[in-house]
Amino acid sequence: MYFKNIYEAVWTILIGMGVTFRHLFTRSVTLQYPHERDVLPERSRQKLHVNIDDCIGCLQCERACPVSCISIETIKAGKDEDLGATSNGQKKRLHVTKFNIDMAKCCYCADCVFPCPTECITMTPDFEFATYDRKDLMFRFSTYTREQVKTLKLREAEERKAKESARPAAPKNPESSN
């Protein structure tokens, strides 16, 4: 029994060694990463990209995100302003003054990609965006400068004030209406 055990142990190890030995002559399956790169499929979900020219500021993506890592602020365009149209012909009516995606919070679920009516928020196969500081993972897509935002906000506030003063005589009282 004792010798049989020893024999079996040695023999089964040799069988295993045979498997590893055969692998010496097969092709290597690993890639030397920084020098060789795999081609990722186009569906690959890595970094989010927003084509801000196409964004109509509908907030669908912000609502769909399960971890709330997208924050969007919009300001209504003036009546005589024309913001142009998106590439699929939708008219833009809102200034997207803020469009931040915090990739540090993002869980790469792509839930934000599907509801977008203009398909401007997409996942790209670009995965090399590691940073030294967590703050650098906040991606800002809006092209508005701070001054532009300020003037837009001022104008919005003025417009609202003008609107309120235009019809002060009709205060809607929720209690009396029902």
Added chain:
Amino acid sequence: MMKNNLPETDYELEIPAQAIQTDEMTLNMGPQHPSTHGVLRVILKTDGEIVTKATPFIGYLHRCFEKHAENVSWVQVIPYTDRMDYLASMNMNHGYAIALERMMGLQVNERAEHIRVIVAELNRIASHLVALGTYGLDIGAFTPFLYTFRERERILDLFELISGARLLYNFIWVGGVAYDAPQGWREKVLEFCDYFEPKIKEYNDILTYNKIFIERTANVGVIPADLAINYALSGPTLRASGVKYDLRRDDPYSIYDRFDFKVCIGQGQVGTVGDSWDRYIVRVDEMVESNKIIRQAAQAMPEGDALETVPKNVKVPEGEYYMRTETPRGELGYFIVSDGKKNPVRVKVRSPAFVNLSVLPAIAPGTMVADLVAIVGSLDIVLGEIDR
């Protein structure tokens, strides 16, 4: 003073009236221990090398899945289910999706059903491959780990092709799947089936029938069938004890009733029924069966639009539902309560690894500390799912 029972000698040994009390040692295994598969902490009371008591402590990976689920909308729960059992995310998605579909009375498109079964079974193979590889690693065999991960990599590549993600897919949606299978994906799956079949023999050669591996695992941590049933074990852990119970066959969901596969049980080939080696071999056999299912499903996959039945808005009617599915680790149950509004009222998860782990204090006493590693490994726990 007691007399010893030695033969008559010139002098007498003094033996104290009370038997010698050896000190019981308390040993802390984990949370950062390579063989606890995550962050499991087991407090051991040992008498020398022998474990007299083992108490698992969990909660180091708790992420409040159930509370989160109450605060996000129905579809937003799916990414969270991914993160429970991160080695078998597809199966986690699948259970939740089916539960909601049954509540809503939704019929899923045929093509989507086939894709779902394929990805769920692929994920089962991937999960079992990790179980095999890391189990070898626990016992001290390093090479099989590399081989199993090589095959798993091919599965992850298939997943990346179809869903874009490698680990957390958010792929199986209520009413269907997130993306249709791309051109040529089916052929790639069939190719993988052909590639994978001969690999089983490789694992058997290098690990399964290795004498040292058998010595370490046979007759270790035996779970008899009645104990397994009393502790409500499920999955390979239960089947290794000789209980033929598989939800895919006994309570068929999705389209599993159309496929021909065997339910593998432990037979005690090298030791007792229900020992660690049996739990290991059941996983190996199950991979073969899953491979068969994948092949049948891929061949039967009809053409069409897999996204046809995905509803734009998921509206779940008021009510409660309990849905159980077979994941690589066992019976996963979702108990869902809905009040017909935007969010779930309650999503309770019956997680298989949590229940399987509960048997540890019952089988650990009397084993060696080193064998405990073999037992914990053979239960194949994933702490992400235990703690949720």
